[in-house]
Amino acid sequence: MSLKKLGKEMLNYFQSGVSYMIPLVTAAGLLTxxxxxxxxTNVWDQTDTFWGVIRMIxxxxxxxxxxxxxGYIAYAIADRPGLAPxxxxxxxxxxxxTGFIGGxxxxxxxxxxxxxxKKIPVPAQIMSLKSLIIIPFVATAVVGLIFWYILGTPITALTEALTEWLNGMSGANAAILAAILGAMMAFDMGGPVNKIxxxxxxxSFTSGGYAASTAMLLAIAIPPFGMFLATLLNKKLYSESERDNGKTAMIMGIVGITEGTIPFAVADPLRVIPSIIVGTAAGCAINGAFGVTQETMLATFMAIPFTSNIFLYCIAILVGGLITALMVNGLKLMKFRKKEQQHQANI
Structure with a gap:
């Protein structure tokens, strides 16, 4: 197998694992x-109050x-026998x-x-024991021991270094990281790049790297917000159903769902996708440059009251949305005028 094919295969397994993980992160992150x-902040040390118990859960x-x-990366590779080990x-x-990298x-x-x-042949008499006992026992023992004695320590050191680097980011570096994460979140709206x-x-959030988690969460609702603004700024470029889609996208964006943008992207990918990528990257970069963070798992609009600077955070959202709207409308207007010119030429 070529390295390129192996890398693509691993990426698919990783995407599968993240898909299973998202409901866990949503439930646990929102409760916390x-x-x-x-x-x-006192709830971190409490279980004798209602909110302390919610935090504990x-x-x-x-x-x-x-x-x-x-578990679910292994499940994607080897099916059920891989889960328990x-x-x-x-x-x-x-x-x-070791954090996420170790997982x-x-x-x-x-x-x-x-x-x-699974490919090793065994006598028919113990075939039923192979999946139930032999494979889980061997896989758990081998990988567990390798992790404890060989892999765990360097991975932990790498994770700690990454966390320290993320926490130390400011200015231009923070803006660049935020822009990259914003562009990736907008690129395929729930697809593999978005999931990475x-x-x-x-x-980053689980290890205290709030600059990266803030950028990722901020990016979630900028695409639907931008498309909603686009339908308001130039209604002539959109059908009545598209304007209704804009309102739906905005509602979905408020509660932290990017996918409201998908109908626009499917209908006009060459103009919508570049626009939401640029707008989202710009909004996240501005917020990163401002150094605004938030320490919750709430997306874009829901996180506003809990940011370190509400005014600057809102400026970043507004700029990201406006860039998206102006760019997509500009591109659509060019297409509209080109069609008009062709129509005039045919008359």
């Missing part, structure tokens, strides 16, 4: 965020991010502080090892 919002869920990403090795990776490596290692073990950026933001 709501607890801190209403209960204050959410935080318990967040501790399963690494095992879950490991990967969950266990993911827990080991989490315990060692990914554990999932890949278990998945490929289990696939190899989402996973990176979540990993």
């Amino acid at each position: 965020s709501i607890a801190v919002i209403f209960g204050g 959410g935080q318990t869920g967040l501790q399963f991010i690494v095992p879950m990403i490991a 990967a969950f266990i090795c993911g827990m080991i990776a989490n315990e060692m502080g 990914m490596i554990a999932g890949l290692a278990v998945g490929y090892l289990v696939n190899a073990l 950026a989402y996973a990176f933001g979540v990993a």
Whole structure:
């Protein structure tokens, strides 16, 4: 197998793992965020108050991010026999502080090892024991020991260095990182590139890298907001159904769903997709340059009250939305005028 094919295969497995992880992050992240919002920062040390219990439930869920990403990457590679060993090795990776990177490596290692073990012939008398006992035992022991004695320490060091780098980012560096994450989030609106950026933001959030998680979460609603503004700024460029789609997209954006932009992108990909990429990247870059962060898992508009500077954060959203709207309308107007010229020429 070529390196290019192997890389594409791993990316597909990774995307599958992230897809399974998203509901966990949504539920646990929102519960933790709501607890801190209403209960204050003291809830981190409490379980004797209602908001303290909500925080405990959410935080318990967040501790399963690494095992879950490991488990479902292995599941994508090797089906059910890979699940249990990967969950266990993911827990080991989490315990060692390897973070998201450790979970990914554990999932890949278990998945490929289990696939190899499945191909080993065994006597018919013990065939039924192969999937139930032999494969889980061998895969868990081998990958678990390798992680503990060989891989875990360097991965932990890498994770800590990455976290320190993210936390130390400011100015131009923070703006560049935010722009890249914003562009990736807007690129395919829930597709593989979006999921990579989402996973990176979540990993940063769980390790305290709020600059990256803020950029990722900010990017979620800029595309639908931009398209909503576009339908308001020049109604002639959009049909009545598209204007209705703009209102729907805005409502979806407010609650943190990017996919409201998809009908526009499908109808006119050459003008919509570049516009939402540029607008989202610009909005995130501006926010990154301002150094505004928020320490919840709330997206774009819902996060406004909890940002370190509400005014500057809102400026970033507005600029991102306006750039998207003006660019897409400008491109559509060029197309509209070209059609008019062709029509005049044919008369």
